[in-house]
Amino acid sequence: MSRILIADDHPLVRDALRSAVLYSCQAQEIHEAGCLDETISILDSMQGGKGEPDLVLLDLNMPGMNGLTGLIALRRRFPAIPVAVVSAHEDRKVMLEAVRCGAAGFIPKSTPRDAIAGALRQILAGEVYLPASVEEGAAAEDEETAEIARRLSTLTAQQLRVLEMLGTGKLNKEIAYELSITETTVKAHVSAILQKLKVYSRTQAVVFANRLQLEKARFGI
Secondary structure (H helix, E strand, O other): OEEEEEEOOOHHHHHHHHHHHHHHOOEEEEEEEOOHHHHHHHHHHHHHHHOOOOEEEEOOOOOOOOOHHHHHHHHHHOOOOOEEEEEOOOOHHHHHHHHHOOOOEEEEOOOOHHHHHHHHHHHHOOOOEOOHHHHHHHHHHHHHHHHHHHHHHOOOHHHHHHHHHHHOOOOHHHHHHHHOOOHHHHHHHHHHHHHHHOOOOHHHHHHHHHHHHHHHHHHOO
16 A cells, blocks of 8 residues: 655646556555645655655646756655656656656656556656656667767876866977977877777867766766
C-alpha cells in the first residue's frame, strides 16, 4: 500500500493522476496540493505522525515552484521522500536537469495512462524513470563525452599543459617561455595535439577540451 501526494494546480490534472495512481498501485492514501506552500504544509503534517508519503508527484509550473528551484527546495527539506516531476515540459534537457536535481523521475503530461502507471510502478520500486527517448539520448551524450575523454587521454603531460595554455589565449612564444622550451617545440606539440584530437585548428582543440570540462560540470562526473 502506498501513500502518494499529487501536487498540481490544475484539478483536472490531479484527477487524471489520481486515476493513474489507482490504476498502477494499491494506494492507501492519496493527498492533493495546489501550490508549493500547500505541498510543504502537507508533507510537514505527514511527518508529524501520519507517515511519510512514498512518492510526491510534482508539477514544475504550479504557484511557488519557479521551475526546478521548487524541486530543489523540496529535496533539501524532505530528502527521504522521493519526488517525481509530472510536467507539460518535454525538453530533454529539462528532464535530465530535473533528475540531476534529485527527481526520482520525469513523466511528461502527454504520457498515456498505461505508461504513467508503468512509470509509477518503476519509481515506487526505487528506480529512476525517464522516457525511453530521453534515456537513449543521454546514452548517446555519454558515449560522445567518453570519446572526447579518450582522445584527450592520448596526449602527453606536456601536450596537455600546452593545450591548457592555448585555452587561456597564450601565444606560442609565451607558452615556450613558461615551459622553458623553444617555439619550434611548441609548434610541434600543437601539431601533435591537433592530430590526436582530430581537429584542424587551435581554436577547435581548445573548444574540444573545454567541452569535456563543461560536460563533467553539467553531469557531475
